[in-house]
Amino acid sequence: MAGLLLLWVAIITMAPRSVVGIYPWMLCGYDPYGGFVADSDYKAALSLLAATMPKNASMSPGHFATGQAGVASGDVWALAFCQGDANTSTCYDCLQQTFEDVISSCDYKDATIYYDSCLLAYSNIHFRADDDTDYSPTYPIRNLKNATKEPEQFQRIVAALMNATASSAAFNSSTRLYASGQAEFDKELPEVYAWAQCTPDLSPDRCWRCLVQIMRVLPTFMTDAVGGRVLGIRCNLRYETQPFFPGPVTVQLSATSARPPRPAVAPNVKQAPAPVAAIGEERRRRPRSQAQAKQPSYPSYSTETVNNETIDSMWIDIATLRAATEDFAESNKLGEGGFGVVYKGSLRDGEEIAVKRLSKSSTQGVEELRNELTLVAKLKHKNLVRLVGFCLEQRERLVVYEFVCNRSLDQILFDTKKREQLDWGKRQRIIRGIARGLQYLHEDSQPKVVHRDLKASNVLLDADMNPKISDFGLARLFGRGQTQGVTNEVVGTYGYMAPEYVMRGNYSVKSDVFSFGVMVLEIVTGRKNSDTSQSEDLLTTIWEHWAAGTVLEAMDPCMNNSCSESDVMRCIQVGLLCVQENPVDRPLMSAVAMMMLGSNTVSLGSPSKPAFTFSARPVPTLEMGHVGLVD
Structure with missing residues (x-):
């Protein structure tokens, strides 16, 4: 089952609504060995289960059944499950519909489909109730x-x-x-x-x-x-x-219940864990000054995500930040984005900081602040921007980062004069640093993080041109076993978003890999993928040169005297592999960082034509009734 969880990529499909309201959502997995054909033994085994499991589940006391059919490579394990208050007829009809939907719409060896009244999951891996990894992605x-x-x-x-x-x-x-x-x-x-x-x-x-x-x-x-x-x-x-x-x-x-009741203890069962922290429950704080003693409440999060003491220690009072930025002086302004303005500042001990001041009128800025506090407080890596602190006082919402002196990569890379500072050695260091930072987010941090807005303007450069990934306002946490998510509101930057994210709202570590691939090609060529002055997008141009054997003609000419042609070719090949249309065909960041970019002895696969990219086009919105997938 654990293997199954690592393979799922969400695909939303709309099935007939005769059984229940606004569902279903189907999660159709990508099997690394490929799907199955219409007349395969696997599909025949799945059809056998479809003939028996709806009745078995609907007639059972728990409205639940598991089943297995097939032999050898055609083995199918399935789990069917109805909502606790569904009657026998509703349960049977719902599960019949789920089998019809997955058999007709999904040709991979693992899938899950959710209706209001039931769910069906199947795989070529056994569903084990006694497996601690089998709680499934969320x-x-x-x-x-x-x-x-x-x-x-x-x-x-x-x-x-x-x-x-x-x-x-x-x-x-x-x-x-x-x-x-x-x-x-x-x-x-x-x-x-x-x-x-x-x-x-x-x-x-x-x-x-x-x-x-x-x-x-x-x-x-x-x-x-x-x-x-x-x-x-x-x-x-x-x-x-x-x-x-x-x-x-x-x-x-x-409504007068002040706290969740302690869970009951069943006979011969271990004491249950403490209840989950209340959403929005005010944290206890240890004020370090009279000003801080008056600070307002701020969002609470699971102790698995942000430790109370970690957050408490990061509180910086408003007076300190006003002094550090000279009361947010225009001369200290570093830049401005969709959620507010960033100012340079200096604390009393001499530490230079960057203060992001979220707009008072932006409701979306509140969510961004919550995200950044939740995510960045625990992230520690040399290729990620360090969170210094935050402030919620006098109606201000402020996030404080370390100051990175060379600002963002896009301000140098896409400037015809400044990009001459970036010789091939510096560009290689930037690419490898971004790869290591992403590897940490995707594979080494706990919990794992999908950035969702990786682009040149969100990579900052220090004095030695070492990259630091920044801006986690759109990022998402992945729990144990979770490998992807789905959103109803597609947010990000055109030119960097993976096609499955733009078209269906599916995001995963592989959508970050796509964004990384775009950046690699931008760094090698010195050209924006979203440059509307060009007749073709960057990916199309690079692919045409690759197919014609002239790809070196696309590299930034200011690097001619500083680069190894074989190194440039290898980076372009890695970039093309990262922007493949099928997420399964894109490498993991560990493979990119350690093997593809870390060694010239590892052979690389041959890329196919990259995915169609969206540089300046409207993004479709997935309409799901009154319920939207989380974002």
Whole structure:
């Protein structure tokens, strides 16, 4: 099962809605050995399961079934599962529909499809209930509407309700390991409804641990959304301000509940972990000055993501930052972006800093700030910009970074005069440094991070032209086993976004690899991929030169006297391999950093024609009813 989790790439498909509302979402995996053909033994085995499993699951006490069919390479393992309050007829119809959808729409050896009333997952790898890695990746989905009245109280009650409902599902439910909940607010706020469920082959203790794992996604992704869900295979949860389940409520929670109830302890089961921290719950702080003692509350996150003391130690009061930047003087302005302005400053001890001042009118800036605090506080690597601190005071939202003296790569690389400073040795160092930084984000940091906005303007250069990746406002965390995500709102920069992200909202480490490949080709040529003054985009131009055997003609002419032609050719080849249309064909950053760019003895594959890129085109939006995939 662990192998399966590493292979999934999300693909959204819309199937008939005769069974349930706004679903389904299908996650169709990329098998490294290829898919299966229409008349294959694998598809025949899957069809055999389709003939038996809907009935087996719908007639079972837990509305759950696993199955296996086929022999040798044609083995298929499947898991079918219906919502705890679904009746036999609804369960049967829903699972029949899921099999029809995956058989007709997915030709790979692993897939999962989610409906409101059921889910189906299948693979050529056995689903094992006793496997600790088998909690499955998580797919957080949020309602696009935010709570507008009493958001802190709303978040606190949501967290309490989710903990109580999850605890009831694990320890106090029937064989279906399912519970539904309701929390009542005062007249100013809506009621909240919730459900949580595990596959009934899990023990109560393992069910609770599975639910705790996916509840930890809520503080990062849901914040003040009025509804959301986290989809897995072994467990799922959801909350909304409107009723969404037909059965009775099993957990009632009043608005006066100050804390989530402690989970019950089932007989012969270990004590359950402590409940997940409330969304938006105010952290305890240790003020270091009178000014800091008056600081406002700031978002709370799972202790797995940001340690309280780490955040506390990074608080910088507003007076210090006003003094450091000369009250945000125009002369100290370093640049301006979509969320605000960046200023240079100097602290009393002489440390130079860059202060990002988020716009007061930008609601999106709040989410960016939360992201950056969550992500960057734990990231420690020489090729990542270091977070110095932050401030939430006097209606200011400020993020403080180390100052990097040569500013961003694009300001040098795309300037006809300044790029002469970048000889081939410096450009190689920049490429390799970016690769090492990405490798750390994708494979070495905990949790893993997908940047989602990697581009030349988000790579800063220090005094020795060493690169530092910056700006994590759009980045996303990946939990254990998760390899990709899906978003309803595509955000990023044209020219750097992978095609599967632009067209379907799918993002993964491989979408970052695509952006890296674009940057490699830009660094070698000194030309922007999004340069609208050119008749063709950069990728097309490079590919045509590669196919014609004239690729060296495309390199930046100011490097002619400083480069090795074989090194340039190798970098271009790596860049082309990174921008392949199919994400599976793109290398991992560890392979790029250690083998492709770190050694000339490793042979490289032959690239195919790169993906079509989007340089100045509108991005399609995935319409998913009133629920949008999290972003």
